[in-house]
Amino acid sequence: MDELNQSFKPKPTVAFRRKKTTDRLLAPSVETRQEWGGKLVSCLAILLIGGLVVTLFAFLINKGLALFTTDKFSLGAFLTSTDWRPSHHHYGALPMIATSFAVTVLAGVLALPLALVSAIAITELLPNWVYRVLQPVIELLVGIPSVVYGYVGLTVIVPQLGRMFGGTGFGILAATCVLFLMILPTMTSMTIDNLRQVPQQYRLASAGLGATRWQTISRVVVPSAKSGILTAMVFGMARAFGEALAVQMVIGNAAIMPTCLLSSSATLTSVLTTGIGNTVMGTASNNALWSLALLLLLMSLAFNLLLRVISRKGVR
Amino acid sequence: MRKVLLGILLAGVLAGLGCGWAAAKKQPAQSKVTVVGSTALQPLVEAAAEKYQRDHARTSIIVQGGGSGTGLSQVQDGAVNVGSSDIFADQQDGIEHTKLQDHIVAVAGIAPIVNPRLGIDNLTLDQLHQIFTGKVTNWRQLGGPNLPITVINRASGSGTRVAFEQTVLRPGEHAVNAQEQDSNGTVKEIVANTRGAISYISFAYVNSRVQPVKLAGVAPTAKNVMTNRWPLWSYEHLYTKRRPDAATKRFIRFMQTRRVQDSLIKDANYISIHDMKVARTPDGQISERR
Amino acid sequence: MRPEKTDKLATMLILLLAGITGLAVLAFLAYLLVTGLPHVSWHFLLSPAKAFQSGGGIRDQLFNSLYLVVLTMLVSVPLALCAAIYLSEYAVQNRLTAAIRLAVEVLGSLPSVVIGLFGYLVFVLQFGLDFSLLAGALVLTILNLPILTRSFEDALQQVPTLQRQAGLGLGMSKWRVTTKIVLPGALPGIITGMILSAGRVFGEAAALIYTAGQSTPAVDYGNWNPFSPTSFLNPLRPAETLAVHIWKVNSEGLVPDARAVSNGAAAVLIITILLFNLLARLIGYLVKRRFAK
Numbered sequence: 001m002d003e004l005n006q007s008f009k010p011k012p013t014v015a016f017r018r019k020k021t022t023d024r025l026l027a028p029s030v031e032t033r034q035e036w037g038g039k040l041v042s043c044l045a046i047l048l049i050g051g052l053v054v055t056l057f058a059f060l061i062n063k064g065l066a067l068f069t070t071d072k073f074s075l076g077a078f079l080t081s082t083d084w085r086p087s088h089h090h091y092g093a094l095p096m097i098a099t100s101f102a103v104t105v106l107a108g109v110l111a112l113p114l115a116l117v118s119a120i121a122i123t124e125l126l127p128n129w130v131y132r133v134l135q136p137v138i139e140l141l142v143g144i145p146s147v148v149y150g151y152v153g154l155t156v157i158v159p160q161l162g163r164m165f166g167g168t169g170f171g172i173l174a175a176t177c178v179l180f181l182m183i184l185p186t187m188t189s190m191t192i193d194n195l196r197q198v199p200q201q202y203r204l205a206s207a208g209l210g211a212t213r214w215q216t217i218s219r220v221v222v223p224s225a226k227s228g229i230l231t232a233m234v235f236g237m238a239r240a241f242g243e244a245l246a247v248q249m250v251i252g253n254a255a256i257m258p259t260c261l262l263s264s265s266a267t268l269t270s271v272l273t274t275g276i277g278n279t280v281m282g283t284a285s286n287n288a289l290w291s292l293a294l295l296l297l298l299m300s301l302a303f304n305l306l307l308r309v310i311s312r313k314g315v316r
Numbered sequence: 317m318r319k320v321l322l323g324i325l326l327a328g329v330l331a332g333l334g335c336g337w338a339a340a341k342k343q344p345a346q347s348k349v350t351v352v353g354s355t356a357l358q359p360l361v362e363a364a365a366e367k368y369q370r371d372h373a374r375t376s377i378i379v380q381g382g383g384s385g386t387g388l389s390q391v392q393d394g395a396v397n398v399g400s401s402d403i404f405a406d407q408q409d410g411i412e413h414t415k416l417q418d419h420i421v422a423v424a425g426i427a428p429i430v431n432p433r434l435g436i437d438n439l440t441l442d443q444l445h446q447i448f449t450g451k452v453t454n455w456r457q458l459g460g461p462n463l464p465i466t467v468i469n470r471a472s473g474s475g476t477r478v479a480f481e482q483t484v485l486r487p488g489e490h491a492v493n494a495q496e497q498d499s500n501g502t503v504k505e506i507v508a509n510t511r512g513a514i515s516y517i518s519f520a521y522v523n524s525r526v527q528p529v530k531l532a533g534v535a536p537t538a539k540n541v542m543t544n545r546w547p548l549w550s551y552e553h554l555y556t557k558r559r560p561d562a563a564t565k566r567f568i569r570f571m572q573t574r575r576v577q578d579s580l581i582k583d584a585n586y587i588s589i590h591d592m593k594v595a596r597t598p599d600g601q602i603s604e605r606r
Numbered sequence: 607m608r609p610e611k612t613d614k615l616a617t618m619l620i621l622l623l624a625g626i627t628g629l630a631v632l633a634f635l636a637y638l639l640v641t642g643l644p645h646v647s648w649h650f651l652l653s654p655a656k657a658f659q660s661g662g663g664i665r666d667q668l669f670n671s672l673y674l675v676v677l678t679m680l681v682s683v684p685l686a687l688c689a690a691i692y693l694s695e696y697a698v699q700n701r702l703t704a705a706i707r708l709a710v711e712v713l714g715s716l717p718s719v720v721i722g723l724f725g726y727l728v729f730v731l732q733f734g735l736d737f738s739l740l741a742g743a744l745v746l747t748i749l750n751l752p753i754l755t756r757s758f759e760d761a762l763q764q765v766p767t768l769q770r771q772a773g774l775g776l777g778m779s780k781w782r783v784t785t786k787i788v789l790p791g792a793l794p795g796i797i798t799g800m801i802l803s804a805g806r807v808f809g810e811a812a813a814l815i816y817t818a819g820q821s822t823p824a825v826d827y828g829n830w831n832p833f834s835p836t837s838f839l840n841p842l843r844p845a846e847t848l849a850v851h852i853w854k855v856n857s858e859g860l861v862p863d864a865r866a867v868s869n870g871a872a873a874v875l876i877i878t879i880l881l882f883n884l885l886a887r888l889i890g891y892l893v894k895r896r897f898a899k
Contacts, residue, residue, distance in 0.1 A: 031778070031782065042689065042691045042692035046688070053713050121624035136883060145879075148875060152634065152638065154856060162509055168466055169509070214609075245719075253498070264495035269717065274496070276723065277355070283409045296719070296720050300712075304711065333832065336831035336834070379823065395731070501856065
């Protein structure tokens with residue numbers, strides 16, 4: 001009995017031990033736990049970014065709609081009236097919307113051909129070392145802060161325009177020049193990238209068919225990079241649309257409908273930067289500025305959408 | 317090995333931060349005065365704060381810009397001790413001025429300026445009124461050359477503009493919608509570069525590049541402001557809650573002392589509050605100062 | 607017209623236009639450097655700005671800009687790296703991932719002034735950070751995250767799939783493969799991306815005027831305790847950066863030599879950005895050479 005007992009006794013311990021081993025074998029390994037941890041951390045990071053975007057939108061929409069909900073200003077009047085006088089509770093944003101668009105479109109239309117021409121010259125016509133020398137220069141230009149562009153606009157371009165055409169020199173034309181200078185490097189560098197992505201075989205095939213270089217460029221290279229070039233243009237314009245300080249320094253800030261290129265005007269961003277410090281949180285004048293910010297947000301969304309449509313067309 | 321080193325380094329940094337935090341806590345409690353608001357007043361308050369802190373190491377004074385509106389709303393919310401403003405709280409939308417206490421620390425004269433080549437150095441208040449409401453659009457109508465008038469206004473809601481319009485425009489009237497510039501410096505540059513331009517800036521910014529305009533023969537000088545013979549001037553305010561704490565009170569009183577008023581305020585081309593012979597209420601009433 | 611003639615004409619025209627554009631842009635650069643460099647001296651770099659007199663420097667502004675870059679990087683790099691790892695290594699192709707990618711892209715296309723105002727509303731007013739370096743760094747983080755995430759993701763994608771498969775084949779977990787194989791391989795790209803985005807953070811102004819503030823209180827460069835209010839390391843003090851300084855000196859400046867100060871500051875800004883770019887290239891080159899060995 002004793003013997004039996006003795007021989008019996010260890011058994012549970014063995015079983016117990018065995019159970020522990022299988023448990024450990026079946027339990028998540030260090031690797032798996034690391035895996036979970038890693039996944040969790042990276043997932044959290046991405047959720048944080050997503051949450052940030054949602055909060056940003058929620059806050060700005062909430063603030064931007066206050067003018068229409070709490071102050072009962074009509075949305076229609078906000079978008080179509082040309083009368084912007086916060087001190088008299090007239091909040092017509094049309095002059096700013098129109099000026100913002102005018103400045104952006106002019107700068108984009110001016111910059112596109114020049115960016116295209118420069119990119120063609122660098123990728124197709126000039127030897128490769130030119131590209132290697134110019135690439136860092138273009139990168140530097142892309143990186144120059146917009147304030148510097150605005151500063152040069154204020155001290156060089158505005159007085160020059162004033163001397164050439166009379167008046168103060170402040171206005172849409174000055175802002176266009178500044179923005180044009182600002183977005184040209186970005187657009188050129190994007191266009192260069194797009195042209196270089198056109199397969200070399202296309203050029204060879206075209207040359208093999210007896211096409212001249214110009215024919216190759218105009219009928220093969222540029223058409224096949226078309227969507228990329230358009231993307232570069234829209235991207236540059238989006239940047240111009242949202243630029244604040246550089247524009248504010250040279251546009252003149254008169255919230256009136258733009259009538260000519262040389263009269264002072266105001267863009268959405270320039271009104272925002274000058275006004276936000278002079279108004280009190282929660283008042284109608286302040287809410288109107290937040291509505292402008294919301295408008296800016298929606299416009300940049302629209303530009304984003306446009307970019308997606310263009311690049312999707314390019315893929316097809 | 318590398319991990320150990322890294323760990324030691326990290327622990328060291330953390331320990332250092334902890335010690336620093338403890339040390340900062342242990343230090344005699346510093347009283348902190350935060351001044352937020354008017355960008356025009358900011359350099360002046362900064363200079364005064366620097367001077368004050370030399371003698372009062374226990375008080376740390378933080379001066380920030382942000383605009384008069386920001387300053388007033390922040391002090392009303394209790395977020396800062398002092399809101400600096402170029403205009404009376406009564407004139408600012410959305411501020412309950414009864415909850416705030418006004419401390420006037422300086423007086424700024426405002427001068428209309430034109431381009432020196434324009435050849436005009438004297439206007440009447442009425443002519444100024446006509447120019448800024450857009451009734452007169454050519455200098456010829458005022459006896460000048462045949463040149464369109466380029467009106468350059470200040471940002472709406474800015475202190476200089478409110479003070480200017482209070483004197484020049486009639487109640488309920490509004491200025492012609494013209495180019496607006498936020499700052500004295502830019503305005504001066506534009507007028508210096510444009511022949512037909514007219515605007516107005518603080519005395520502090522007037523120099524030989526622009527022509528200050530006399531009003532019916534009265535020159536824009538500090539002396540004329542003191543007696544209100546020159547009507548274009550405004551107060552610079554520091555607003556606090558009704559019962560400011562001791563440190564805030566002391567600093568504001570320091571700024572109002574004769575010593576500061578006669579040195580710093582005058583150096584910055586403002587006018588000392590002790591020299592003023594008249595006082596002005598928020599709605600523009602002028603009275604003899606007792 | 608014969609095609610050869612058209613070709614010659616078009617080529618000439620293109621080269622001419624491109625030449626003019628190039629010259630204009632180079633003239634712009636040269637103007638900035640020629641007008642700015644004479645004002646740059648050790649005295650200019652190492653003395654504080656002045657409120658009323660001429661002869662002020664940019665010491666505090668320069669330091670603030672650099673410190674802000676460091677603070678921003680401290681917050682944004684880990685976050686962007688984790689996000690990029692998720693997008694590149696873990697994300698499955700579904701609606702949610704697409705939505706997140708869209709969100710990142712939208713965030714990247716927002717005007718900086720809008721983000722600055724959001725920061726003013728949330729960090730400065732709501733969280734009560736006041737105008738401070740920290741509020742500025744958080745706003746710059748928002749601005750920086752999309753660019754950083756994208757460049758990190760690109761860098762991670764450049765690492766060949768074969769290397770990952772080899773790691774997985776050895777029984778390593780995906781996380782370990784990512785940290786031990788993919789990350790070291792992507793390091794040059796990650797560093798380049800960091801430095802280039804640092805350049806952008808360095809020059810940002812619109813997002814900072816209502817978050818980091820437009821004033822620089824007197825700071826003590828001998829006080830290394832970040833919790834002391836007078837310390838130069840204190841993240842809760844307001845700080846005007848170099849780019850904001852240029853804007854402010856030009857608009858509200860009382861100093862008589864505003865032109866000289868902003869010329870000099872602009873030149874310093876450009877040279878710093880140039881240094882950032884060169885550094886990025888140099889590191890990319892060095893790491894590549896090490897890998898080639």
